[in-house]
Amino acid sequence: MLYDNYSPALNGIALRVVGSPSLAADVLQQTFLKIWNNFDQYDENKASLFTWMARIARNSAIDARRLKSFEHNQKTDSFDTTVHTGETTHIATAGIDVDTLLEGMDIEHRKVLDLVYLQGYSHSQASEHLQIPLGTVKTRIRSSISTLREKVKQDKKLFFGLFLLLLMLVVLAL
Amino acid sequence: MTIDELRESGLLELYVIGDVSAAERQKVEQMVKDHPELMSEIQEIEAALGTFALAHAVLPDPSLKDTILKKISGSEKPKPPSNDKKSGNWGLGLLLASILALGALLWGWMNKSQITELENQLTILQRDCDSIVDAQGNRLAFFDGLFNESDVLALSATPKYPNTTLFLYSNNNTQTNYLQAINLPNITPQQVFQLWSLKGSGAPIPLSTFSGEGGIPQEIDFEGGTDVYAITIEPAGGSQAPNLDELIGTIPVG
Known part of the structure; x- marks a missing residue:
């Protein structure tokens, strides 16, 4: 399992x-x-x-x-x-579309998150690779994850709203 | 550092990713201990990164599952996953969800999103619990097999490393060795422990390397016909010839 x-x-x-x-x-x-x-x-x-x-x-x-x-x-x-x-x-x-999930995320921020979380760079390696200050790397990681957090929250609310709408329609039909 | 400074620093995100030093990890864990409200912040970051990882999920080769399960539990066939029953209970699940949703409607519109949130968390926790129980059951079966069917061989430590305590569970029938490191010398990140097979007067045969973390038996190379196994400290990646100055001990076979 x-x-x-x-x-x-x-x-x-x-x-x-x-x-x-x-x-x-x-x-x-x-x-x-x-x-x-x-x-x-x-x-x-x-x-x-x-x-x-x-x-x-x-x-x-x-x-x-x-x-x-x-x-x-x-x-x-x-x-x-x-x-x-x-x-x-x-x-x-998992039925999750990458483009939808990352919609609205700054491309430069996404690049940093991709390097650090998915490609195994340390944040200092990412700083060196992208030639940006260490502080900027941290800021971009934080910002990209904040965007993801909002997206995850919105998706939950949307799902719940649709579910309630469906349920109300079923109740009305009965 | 205040909670807000910690939030703004980006350290929490790096902590969840695992890209922090030991000192930074300690700092975050102490802050979470002192300010438990930070835990919900961490959980939100975990959920976001979990979704990000799922969006980049790639199905592994189907044959890999059997290989891994065999490695983990020897010849014992693991229980089939119990996810199937979920699809059979779809009607019941829908009914329960409907009842829950009706309850939420009566209780008040303002609290709806919190209930959904809690339900999602419950589902995740339930799944984690199931996985943990399943894994622990498999581990128990594994240890039963290991202790009952293997020869338990103790390492004879060299005077240079007298406190080393290590056992080898060797099974000639299944041609497997499991190594249990109770106490090992300290090594640097650029070093590893390496197992060697000695047969008669032949040159030592290089076998697995390991870092020695944890006291739980881990599978290690088996070499048929070995008279004595030896363990040395070598540079990361292992060596082709042993560094006898860093011999930590030998394990006579038979």
């Missing part, structure tokens, strides 16, 4: 960080083994289960990418150690 509920989202994170489906599969495997082995360390007072698992997936993927980069460097000494673009084709599995 844990796997069924969370593997697509965790795989999405791993894939965006490492860029290769086969390596992402290895990362997903490591992630679930770590979840299994460290379940007693999960503290529900500190984070939701998904947040805890997403951190494990993100860190495992970053480690795998570092190792891949390290091995590649040893062989060719020319591997680009910066993170890839992460422009991976995705298959949304």
Whole structure:
């Protein structure tokens, strides 16, 4: 059940960080083994289960990418150690449309959130990569998440409104 | 730092993402302890990022599920997911939702959104609880199998690392090793522990690396015909030849 509920989202994170489906599969495997082995360390007072698992997936993927980069460097000494673009084709599995969700979010802010949350950059790496101050990175992350929060709240209200409308129609029809 | 300063700093968002130093994490957790109202702020950030992650979800290869479950629980076949029953209870669910919604109508328009919010949170918590119970059941079955079917081998620590305590659960039939690290020397982030297989007078065979976190058994490479396993401290990524100056101990087999 844990796997069924969370593997697509965790795989999405791993894939965006490492860029290769086969390596992402290895990362997903490591992630679930770590979840299994460290379940007693999960503290529900500190984070939701998904947040805890997403951190494990993100860190495992970053480690795998570092190792891949390290091995590649040893062989060719020319591997680009910066993170890839992460422009991976995705298959949304939760009925959530990315464009709708991100509607209204400043493109520059979205870029920072994508780098830090989905591609495993630290905020200082993102600052270096985008050549913007560290404070600006933090501000953009906060702003993009605020936009998401509003969007999630609006969607909940819209869903509830539609549900009530439907219910009233049913009651009137009866 | 005040609550508002913390909110404005962007630290809460980075905390949820997991991109904070140990000191920053401690600071946030202390602030949440002192100001429990910050928890709802964190939960909203978690919900937003969870939705963002779901929007970028990618279905993994279907065969991966079996591979992972076999790794986790050995040969034991896990229980099938119990999500199916939800679709069968659709009518009942709709009826209950209708009753709840009617109640909400009577109770007052002003409180409707709060009820929806709570229902959503309840659904998420229920799903988390189900997942936790399921995982714990599988773990119990796993430990039963591990303790009853494996040879338990203790590490003999070297004088340099006398406090090291570690056990290897070795199963010749299933050709699997599980390692339980109770107490390990401190290493830097640029180092790992590495397992080696020694057979007769042959060169040591490099096996898995591990970081040693937690005391729960974790699967590690098995090498048939091993006389002695050894564990050394190596640079991150592991080595092809052991650094004998950093030998932490040996595990005789048989």
